[in-house]
Amino acid sequence: MYTKALLTDLYQLTMMQGLFFEGKHEQQCVFDRYYRTNPFQGGYTVVAGLEHLIDYVHNIHFSEDDLAYLKSTGFFQDEFLEYLKDLRFTGDIYAMPEGTVAFPQEVLLRVQTKKDEALLLETCMSMIMNHESLIATKARRVRTVAGKDNLMEFGLRRAQGKSAGVYGARSAMIGGFNGTSNVLAGAKFGMPVLGTMAHSWIMSFSSELEAFRAYARQYPNNLILLADTYNTLKQGVPDAITIFKEMKAAGTLPKAYGIRLDSGDLAYLSKEAHKMFAEAGFPDAIIAASNDLDENLISELKAQGCVINSWGVGTNLITAKDSPSLGGVFKLVGQYDDGKFVPKIKMSDNVEKISNPGLKNVLRIYDKETGKMKADIIILEGESIDESKDLLLQSDKAPWRSRTIPGGTYRVQKMLIPIFQKGELVYQKPDLKEIMAYADQQIQTLWPEYLRLVNPEEMWVQRSTKLSALRDKVLKEESAHFF
Known part of the structure; x- marks a missing residue:
């Protein structure tokens, strides 16, 4: 082997x-x-x-x-x-x-x-x-614009191989996602597995409403219904409302329920669907979305006032497309x-x-009051910084740029x-x-x-004075062979 x-x-x-x-x-x-x-x-x-x-x-x-x-x-x-x-x-x-x-x-x-x-x-x-x-990193960019919304990693079928799919799902979790559709990744790393249905489930029944009812019978506590197989606003959302009413009357409507949109104008459809749910007495219905999402599109949809609070991000995440x-x-x-x-x-x-x-090592400088990062300094191993003394930061790229951090106002961490x-x-x-x-x-x-x-x-990243001196020395020694 x-x-x-x-x-x-x-x-x-x-x-x-x-x-x-x-x-x-x-x-x-x-x-x-x-x-x-x-x-x-x-x-x-x-x-x-x-x-x-x-x-x-x-x-x-x-x-x-x-x-x-x-x-x-x-x-x-x-x-x-x-x-x-x-x-x-x-x-x-x-x-x-x-x-x-x-x-x-x-x-x-x-x-x-x-x-x-x-x-x-x-x-x-x-x-x-x-x-x-x-x-x-891609996942963290998505999390940054998604705020507290639910984020689902849906990329396995578009991943460039098994390892990319499995370890990519784990990396998405490190970047801030809530779960994955990837069952192997879930088993291997103890990650929440998430998902509902595909359009083929809907098309396996004589009507969309029958498909929704069957799904609700089988998975009453995972009630996110795919609403765009035929016509989202004329059929998908009304059929979902019918199911929610039936389950509410029977006392079986779960705490978390809603629909998923996988096509069309997601901003417009989500706003219209939310209105219909609110009018029917279901203002807290989840509206999830998928369909070639990334941080840029999610940011645009939010700017347009979409009413989406759960996002399935696949291809553009798992392949880091851009x-x-x-x-x-x-x-x-x-x-x-x-x-x-x-x-x-x-x-x-x-x-x-x-x-x-x-x-070498890297020292990270944090502001004591805010906890925010101030700068990173690449040092020779063994160098240290006295936190009680003023710290002069001077740009390697532009030596005329400098600033001083007063002693006692910062802390240093070796990375x-x-x-x-x-x-x-x-x-x-x-x-x-x-x-x-x-x-x-x-x-x-x-x-x-x-x-x-x-x-x-x-971010301000600079070499320490000793590292810069060593770099200049070695450069001069090596350059001497050519001049």
Whole structure:
């Protein structure tokens, strides 16, 4: 049986073999994972995928089938394949917890281990966290405009594969959704499963009213009736009212009941349906909506006065349609030569692609009075800030921009926490409800201007003075080879 050890790019394995025969495969090194631009042209990214990554790292190994396949490719020698038989992760991983709000250039995850182990992890690790962070961020954008409305993840049939559907549903929960239609995700992660009926249920009966009655008999406590199969206002809503009246007379009308709209002008139809329900004595009837929704359309519908309080969001969420990838990268930032740590930098003609060398962490500055986020500072590991002293913030991009935060008015939090130490899992994994509560708390630390869908404010993120000095030093040393 093939394992996830093969879920990587060929060049990772060929580099591992090359380093093995060069005697460099066990060289200790440090890699950072970060990204350069927020997805959806937004003001933040929500970190997700850590639980999936932990499972991957904890169980990674090469099976006999894996090794036989690698041998069949003709790229790999027997001595190297023999070495892979016992390969396991033996290093350290530090990461921002799931649900954390993050920003471009910040270290989201740091790997300290042997060079070959780091190379093996890179591709799958990046895939997991790029995808799940992307979906969690999209979901949070939807939650931001939906307010306290119910949000249902409906994307499985449009997801790009099983893993994308299952882990995408979990990521949507981290982003603030209430439940999913995905039964496997519900079972795997303990998530609420939600759903009602499809148009095929309605068309399976001689009339819409008969279909509604049958559904009410079978599922009296899940009474959301799909009202747009034929004619929403002339038939669907009146038939739903008939059912509600019958159940009310029988004393069986549940506390939560209503309709779902899946087509047409959702703003107009919801307002008209609400009027009809109110006139019939059912002003609290739920009006749910689906049909290619996303944060932009929901925002527009609310601006038009729609009367919808439950949203089923599918395709545009699970595929992150308007920003289908998060450009997370994994870069070597240092390695040990003869026991001495040597910072490494990736140079580029594109200034934004030049990496930050060294062993790093991220410090987050919170205002004590409001609890809101003031800035993030990328530091060299071991640096600290005295909260009792004034803190000078100076922009890396525009050095003439600066501000001072008075001492005693702020608190500092270190953002990267240990996950693995010497190959052993040391992180106590929270359950999904705890992650969701933490994610909600994190988003509350942002001022509203960072949550705007269009032209959001950019969070203040800067390098520490020591990190900037190290970066300049390494850049000069590397540049000296070319001039």
